[in-house]
Amino acid sequence: MSKSWNHNRAVEHIDKKMADVEDVTIKDYTRDMSLESIPTNVAYRVNGVHMYVDIQNLQDMLETTQVEGTDCHKRTLRFLDQHYRAVKRILNQVDARRVDFHSQRLHSLFTKPYNSETDAEKKRVQRAVATAQLIIDVLAETGDDVEKIPAAKVRIGIDTGLSLAVNNGRNGYREPLFLGDPANHAAKLASNNSARGIYLTNASRNAIGLAEQDSPEKTPLTVEQIQTCQEAAKLGVTNDEIVEEWREDLKNNPIGGYQFTRQTPPLCDMDISKLTPANSKRQEMVSTYADIDGFTAYVAENIDDNAEDVVRTLHVLRAELERVVTSDFKGRRVRFIGDCIQALTCDGTAHNTDEQKSVSEATRLAGALRSSFNLAIERLGTKGYETGELGLAIGFDLGPISITRLGKHGDRIRCAIGRKVIESENRQCACKGTETAIGQAAYDAATDAVKTLFGTPRKTANLDYVEATEALADKGDESAKQARSEAYAGAPAVILANDREVRPYAITVAGKSNQF
Template sequence: MAWDYETSKKRIQQHLDSMGDIEVKKLVREAKLDDLLTETCCREIYGSHVYLHVSNFAKLASEEIDDSDRYKGFIRAVHIYQREVGRIIQDEAIFNAVRVHFQGPKAHALIYRPIDNAEKISAHAILLELVVKDFVSSVFNPAFPDYDNFRIAGGADIGNAIGTRNGEAKDRELLFLGAPANHAAKIINSHGQLRLTKRVYDELPDDIQGICDEVTDKDDIYQVQHISQAKLDALTKSHGIGWDREASKKRVEADKESFPLTVVEYSSANQLIDVDDLSIRKNKRVMAASVYGDVTGFTAYIDAATTDEAKKERLREFHVIRKEMAAVVRRDFNGIRIQFQGDRVQGIIHLPKDDETGVATEATDTAAGLQASMERSLKDCLPNVKKKLNLAAGVDQGTTLITKLGTRGHRDRICLGEPVDSAASMEEKCEGKETGVSKRVYDALPDRLKKQFSYDSDRRYYVAADLTSEDPDGETTKQAAAVQSPAPYILRHDGRSA
């Protein structure tokens, strides 16, 4: 399997030719977004985007197994966590918000009710962070005492973002494009803090502003103070949030009874995993490479669109880029497209089974194929993006849990593991046209690929940049520019990386 320019360009053009007229309107009344939004029916939505991240999940997913029941218990805990956090977000009596999806250990929620009421929306965003933190410490951790205490970190931003929904069959998902949807995730840190932007802070009522402090070393970022349960209960009551930790405990206990350890199973995989066939009863634990490809500059690009026609054109370009990135992972290479996270694609490579070199090579070629599509076929078909957008990629591999958990009708494809988080982190530190890989991936690569990478001592991984050509044998004709830094690597690509 390999990336091919003519094949890529043909499918891009077919998508452009078949796409209907795009409608972008401001959302002026409450709606069920899963039903309203499509590839062509899009809405500009004023709201707060909130991300809630459990840092311990990745380590537990990748740890060596001494006791299979302990690992089953961890899967069960993640399942119940997603179920209850989903209820907290969506329940009309609690936050009545939109559970966008779970990105592995990270929940994404949108609060847009009451329509255009900045003060109430901002207040609910901060209270959501506090309530989920309280849930984890007072309900979830006591319910699963065999594990180290789980900790929550959060981020919130507010403003306009364009909502859309696309994909195929069971592979459809809500997507939000714009600064608040992007920035809320980026301000999360790993120290268990609940953070918010100045835009959120400025809209807050006095009682919630009073529990927020400016982060001294970060411009325009605030963090929420630790408050007592009594203080939280008073705030939720005064703001009409029906948080009841005793009721939450009962729901979690009921879930534990409904999903005993005996129903939880996990195994490796000899064939390409069908993620939509997975559930709490069928999980996969495999040696896999995580591949992230992010369109650099896209948030600013779409925010700069001020007219309806410009917004429609940006969305048209986004849909084409999104579908092509999915095709590269699934059709050009032997990968699984897990999900889109805004303008970032997440892919998994787990075959050949337990073959470090085979998986590393396929994953690195996949990253190169993503770069090739962006730099060659997409830019040839979408001339407006030629000088404005590029792609950054990150790759790491190791033990990964692949599953589909949560409540019926709202189960998300998720991957958990340290290499998943590491690949995402490397991608975030890469510039456009760069690909970063971990030492484990680099060490497993054949020499013909290794020579494309240089170690970056500042970023601490290997990096390749501007790999832009291939010959008939698949050998790249350029080597990566030297990058003087500590331990990541970056790959140059345009065509196959090797």
């Protein structure tokens, strides 16, 4: 059987997931609540400060060699591992929470003091700023000249406010996800441009008595402003103490040499929870990012009076997008990054990747993701749930990708790195909510049918599963022809309706019975 998407199968799964969240409970987060393993139908309103640390020289690490071979990947993974361990140690010492570490971006949260009073918010922001400077100081000393690991160059963004905490992840990889403006704005500040430093949104600046700025992304905190926060926060830990403990930790829990083997396709069989530095995976794969466009604005509009529908919409969309990746197209979800899914796919053998087929299947996967997204929005609407003006922006590219887990035993986090991982995210970020974009490497490896579909801009709008499969099959793409042939099995080749040819499988995969 080929990889395929089916309308009826999608409907069944979407309806099942809607039933999971028919009754949603929203609670205010207080000191006696755990953010671990939040039930699917529960969300917490959390007042907190969100901090994003963006490592700006990750791309440089990946490009230390002309060819993207194992050496630059091993060095990059060690680079990330060392810096993750250092930052995690800092967060533990200052009583902050690591939310996620996605390649070059680390997201953390400060919730103490717990209440929402102005003075408590001021203390949280001051603590975040003091921690940010501690991170900058520590990471400046955690390079390794012997291993040719440079110090991390970082830019840090901070925002404060109300967010919704919901469950993020499945199948043993469950942790809180924070929805709303604070996390999003902090992330944008951190990744805004090349200038380093600590950047605060105007909400955060107001909280600690600083004047608002017309362009806060261009206004780093001054040395004096940082010192004021450090004196107020009294973190109780120094740069030298963290570095000494970090070095002792590395000695007692060495990172170890990275060893790579290939994962025999399909990638859905890969158990990421078993990966370690000595048992890492590396091969040519397609990296796909699918981001729910407009979600931050949607959360902001509904967080006060209709948070229940936010929880319902997110749960249904993410569950269905993951099903399409893992079940329909036999790929592997790496993680959810907020309202975005990061996935990997590959076709071929235990020894070689069939690059052309991998790109064809990734193209049809992108179409299937959009078909399921549109169908989920439609069915949520029939239930009367508010879904706002959401879209799906998709980007993908092909190249060597390494997958492993960083950190020491008992505290490991998954990581997928590669030049085309970064490029696939860049392609997604350049898309509107109706668009799908293909990277240059994937485009170069693609069939003529795929190249025609995306054109010279390497971007197309409203590409759903039927359009992707039909367009590729009509131009001789073997993967699409096989999928269409299997869908036709047992049905008449063509049905005439109003003097038009209607392909029968379009009814079952796209639900377009109104064609008749």
